[in-house]
Structures are given as structure tokens and as C-alpha cells.
Amino acid sequence: MVRNKLRVTASWSSFGESLMGKPLQIFAEGIAEAIKEFCSSMACPTVRLSESRGEVEHVTPETAPAIVKRIAIELGRDFVIEGEGEDGTYLSVEVQDGSLRKLRVKQGTKESIIEANIPVVELGSELFEGLPLGKKFRIRAGKI
DSSP states (O other): OBTTBOOOOOOOTTSOTTTSHHHHHHHHHHHHHHHHHHHHHHTSOEEEEETTEEEEEEEOTTTHHHHHHHHHHHHOSSEEEEEEETTSOEEEEEEETTEEEEEEEEETTEEEEEEEEEEGGGOOGGGGTTSSOOEEEEEEEEEO
8 A cells, every 4th residue: 555545566577568468457457456345345344343243333335335345255155244223223235146135224114125136346335325324233244
């Protein structure tokens, strides 16, 4: 990390860089993207995560994907996250085969259910926009 920017250097010195121009660039960009995803997952706002329980300080559309990615690193490709917010808001995320399949948020009598097939590594804040997040959650995560 250099001034909040991730720098990745790949070299195939004396292996015909002039012939490998575009493939080398694609290779380096792929590595940079993978490292960036890993770093973003490690920066999630989880305060404590022990075994299958944890506490998340502030879940927002921006931090929710990082939480899912962090738990994916620890639990693998098939798991469920359930959480309850300070105000009783219920949150559930189901991941199968490395893809988010179902997102459910219930607040009082209002409930949002989103069924999707989005690989965890491609999760962004767009999926979580407009949901009643922005609070502290007690979460449980387990393998399916």
C-alpha cells in the first residue's frame, strides 16, 4: 500500500516482455483486483468474530459486502449469516457455491427479500442500497 493505493508489480524479466505485453497486463490487473478484494474484506467493521458469532458495529450498504466477503474467507463457499440490529431489524444472507443467493431484511412489518446469483467476490454496495441498515448488528454465521 502506497498512500492508500495498492501497487502490484509483476515481472517476467527476460521472458519476452515485448511478446507478452497484453497478457502480462491482464495477469497483473487480475492479481491487483484479487488483492484489492482481499484487503477490502479484511477492512470490514467486525468488532468481534469468534467461532460462529460476532458483533458488527455499523452495517451500511458500503460495509455489508465486506462483511460477507470476510465471512466467506473464514467459512468457505456455503454459509448463512443472520443478524439482529439494535432496533430489532432482522438481516439474513444466504451464500451457496460462492454466490449470494438470498438477502432478506425485515424491520417491523416491512420485509425485503432479494434473490440473486452474484459471486461474493463481485458484491458491491448496489445490492444493499435502500435497505434499513446503518446500525449495530449481532450476527451468527454458519456453514450450510
